[in-house]
Amino acid sequence: MRLLFVFVDGLGLGKEEPGNPFVGTETPGLAKVIDGKRLTLNAIGNVGGRASLFGLDATLGVTGLPQSATGQASIFTGVNAPDFLGSHLNGFPETRLRSLLSRKGLFRQLKKMGYNVIFANAYRPPFFKMLRRGLPGKRYSCSTLVTYYGGLPFYGLEDIKEGRALYMDITNDILLRMGFGLPLITPEEGARRLLAISKNYDFCLFEYFLSDLAGHMADKFEAARVITILDRFISTLSEQIDPAETMLIVSSDHGNIEDLSGRDHTYNQVPALLVGDSELRCALGSELKDLTDLLPAICKGLAWKKSCC
Numbered sequence: 001m002r003l004l005f006v007f008v009d010g011l012g013l014g015k016e017e018p019g020n021p022f023v024g025t026e027t028p029g030l031a032k033v034i035d036g037k038r039l040t041l042n043a044i045g046n047v048g049g050r051a052s053l054f055g056l057d058a059t060l061g062v063t064g065l066p067q068s069a070t071g072q073a074s075i076f077t078g079v080n081a082p083d084f085l086g087s088h089l090n091g092f093p094e095t096r097l098r099s100l101l102s103r104k105g106l107f108r109q110l111k112k113m114g115y116n117v118i119f120a121n122a123y124r125p126p127f128f129k130m131l132r133r134g135l136p137g138k139r140y141s142c143s144t145l146v147t148y149y150g151g152l153p154f155y156g157l158e159d160i161k162e163g164r165a166l167y168m169d170i171t172n173d174i175l176l177r178m179g180f181g182l183p184l185i186t187p188e189e190g191a192r193r194l195l196a197i198s199k200n201y202d203f204c205l206f207e208y209f210l211s212d213l214a215g216h217m218a219d220k221f222e223a224a225r226v227i228t229i230l231d232r233f234i235s236t237l238s239e240q241i242d243p244a245e246t247m248l249i250v251s252s253d254h255g256n257i258e259d260l261s262g263r264d265h266t267y268n269q270v271p272a273l274l275v276g277d278s279e280l281r282c283a284l285g286s287e288l289k290d291l292t293d294l295l296p297a298i299c300k301g302l303a304w305k306k307s308c309c
């Protein structure tokens with residue numbers, strides 16, 4: 001089985017109340033995926049014909065608000081990173097987390113198991129200048145670090161043109177505003193491109209983080225814009241995957257955008273939205289309790305091909 005993992009930063013499952021932009025924003029695409037429901041707390045446990053939605057604990061038993069560096073490290077290594085560090089860590093991994101990511105990063109682990117893997121995000125030219133110096137400094141996200149430690153290539157803007165990668169905003173809107181000559185694409189086209197990329201690999205990761213930024217801005221208009229893009233993107237992926245070949249997993253590191261009453265992350269559970277084969281969804285769902293369960297679920301999903309075909 002191929003796996004396509006869409007990691008959405010700062011996306012929790014909040015209450016159905018006015019401060020939750022998933023209540024105030026129309027999400028017709030997601031409603032089709034999760035049987036007419038909104039992507040909120042109330043949809044946890046929904047098992048439908050196409051998708052299952054589970055809630056994952058992002059606090060991992062450690063006091064304090066869940067944060068990006070430790071949350072993502074937990075997802076991408078399967079290790080309880082805030083417990084390992086003694087606290088949740090915001091922003092970018094420091095020395096100890098980098099060491100953990102270098103030893104246990106998912107790309108390194110999956111490659112050792114013989115899987116063909118890709119991080120499908122494209123980077124802008126300044127990144128490649130820094131990369132030539134070997135990732136010094138501290139300001140790299142977990143996804144960049146696990147890609148680096150996994151020995152995978154990084155994709156640039158040319159690769160977007162050639163359909164080998166996608167920019168982190170899905171549509172190229174940010175690149176256009178920065179003066180890069182790339183065509184604006186729809187979220188639906190972005191989904192089709194990502195799906196086409198994923199068909200060449202056993203495991204494909206794509207990261208979207210404007211959701212976390214919208215949450216930190218507590219800006220309801222930006223939140224609605226981001227949610228509309230995600231609605232169109234995720235629903236197109238869901239409609240177009242072949243469940244016999246691919247499973248889509250959408251998940252996050254902590255809540256944020258679902259509660260605009262403040263600018264902080266939240267304690268809410270995060271989604272593990274599985275789209276694809278119903279038996280596999282059932283097998284994986286029973287083991288998905290917190291962020292550290294995602295990597296074992298990915299491994300189990302990839303091995304599903306071997307056991308059933």
Ligand SMILES: [Zn+2]
Pocket residue numbers: 010068212213216256265
């Ligand atoms: Zn954040």
